[in-house]
Amino acid sequence: GESVGLxxxxxxxxxxxxxxxxxxxxxxxxxxxxxxxQESGKGPQFIIDIRSNMDKRQGQRVTVxxxxxxxxxxxxxxxxxxxxxxxxxxxxxxxxxxxxKLIFGAGTRLAxxx
Amino acid sequence: EPEVxxxxxxxxxxxxxxxxxxxxxxxxxLYFYWYRQILGQKVEFxxxxxxxxxxxxxxxxxxQFSVERPDGSNFTLKIRSTKLEDSAMYFCASTLQYTGExxxxxxxxxxxx
Numbered sequence: 144g145e146s147v148g149l150x151x152x153x154x155x156x157x158x159x160x161x162x163x164x165x166x167x168x169x170x171x172x173x174x175x176x177x178x179x180x181q182e183s184g185k186g187p188q189f190i191i192d193i194r195s196n197m198d199k200r201q202g203q204r205v206t207v208x209x210x211x212x213x214x215x216x217x218x219x220x221x222x223x224x225x226x227x228x229x230x231x232x233x234x235x236x237x238x239x240x241x242x243x244k245l246i247f248g249a250g251t252r253l254a255x256x257x
Numbered sequence: 258e259p260e261v262x263x264x265x266x267x268x269x270x271x272x273x274x275x276x277x278x279x280x281x282x283x284x285x286x287l288y289f290y291w292y293r294q295i296l297g298q299k300v301e302f303x304x305x306x307x308x309x310x311x312x313x314x315x316x317x318x319x320x321q322f323s324v325e326r327p328d329g330s331n332f333t334l335k336i337r338s339t340k341l342e343d344s345a346m347y348f349c350a351s352t353l354q355y356t357g358e359x360x361x362x363x364x365x366x367x368x369x370x
Contacts, residue, residue, distance in 0.1 A: 151297070177358070179300075186261075186348050186361030187300060232300060244313050245292075245359070247300040 151230060153252040162220040164251045166233030171214060173235035177245065178207060178218045180229045187232060190218070220253075228255045259283045261362035263349050269368045273338050278365045280332045280349030289332045290350040290359065291324065293317070300348065306332065339369045 156162050168176065174195040179187035193200045193207045193216075200207050206219040216233050230252050234245040262281045270276050282289050291303040305312040306324055314322075323335045332351075336343055346366050350359040 184363070186350075186363050187359075188361070189358045192358065234300075244302045244305060244315070245300075246302070249299055 151250050151252045153254055155254045155256060156223050158223060158225060158255055158257050160223055162218075162223045162227070162253060162255075164218045164220075164231050164253065166216040166218075166248045166251075168214050168216055168233065168235045168248070169246065170235060170237045171211075172238040173246075174238045175236040176207070176209060176216050177234045177236075178205075178216075179232045179234060179247075180227075181232060181250070182229045190231075223253070223255050225255050225257060228253055259360075261349055261351055261360050263347075263362035263365045265365055266363070267366040267368070269370065270339055272341055272369055276336045276339055276343075276367060278334045278336075278347050278349075278367070280334070280362060281330055282332055282349065282351030283353075283360055284330070286351035286353050286360070288312075288352045288354075289324075289326065290352075291334045292348045292350060292361075293345040294348065294364075295345045303334075303347075336367075339367070341369050343367060344369045 177192040178190040180190050181187045191202045191205050191207050193209050198209050204221045208217045220227055230250045232250045233248045236245055264279045289306040292300050293303055294300045302315050304314040304318045304324055321337045326332050344367055346364040348364045349362045352359050
């Protein structure tokens with residue numbers, strides 16, 4: 144969901160559980176979507192991407208689902224580990240945006256408890 | 258593994274002063290970007306740069322901002338006269354092709370007093 148200022152939504156999970164992080168994107172003309180992970184004090188790190196002509200893409204322990212009808216993107220992390228603790232951002236690229244003018248979402252903090 | 262490096266990691270400056278943030282993109286990359294993130298908020302696009310010119314810029318990137326690739330390896334962001342609201346983490350990014358897999362640096366934190 145969206146957040147204001149410092150109050151990021153937080154998802155707390157137990158180590159080993161599966162995590163699902165959701166994102167609503169804004170532009171129906173966006174043709175490309177990316178999930179980034181940001182650890183404290185670091186830059187965003189690419190996790191997985193998906194193009195608008197797909198509805199699912201799998202990576203190592205991660206799956207991205209795209210529902211263009213409701214402009215919704217989700218990131219599923221299997222067997223969540225303490226190292227997965229971070230803020231996760233979805234980003235979209237509007238078709239007219241060009242040259243990677245990505246629009247980032249507000250972020251969700253994932254807290255993994257042992 | 259190649260990475261984007263940024264300097265300084267943290268800069269404190271007085272309002273009205275000029276600041277230059279430096280970045281060394283991944284060596285064979287062709288597209289370069291600056292994004293910024295105000296503390297606790299979204300990452301925001303500032304500018305993209307390709308073939309030695311600005312490709313696109315956001316509303317944030319006004320006349321106080323400029324970018325340069327002076328020597329084929331460094332990519333700099335200059336803020337001519339800093340304002341309090343310029344305080345943020347500034348991220349440089351690069352990519353080889355027209356693709357979303359941006360490689361971000363660790364950021365330069367700018368604090369304007």
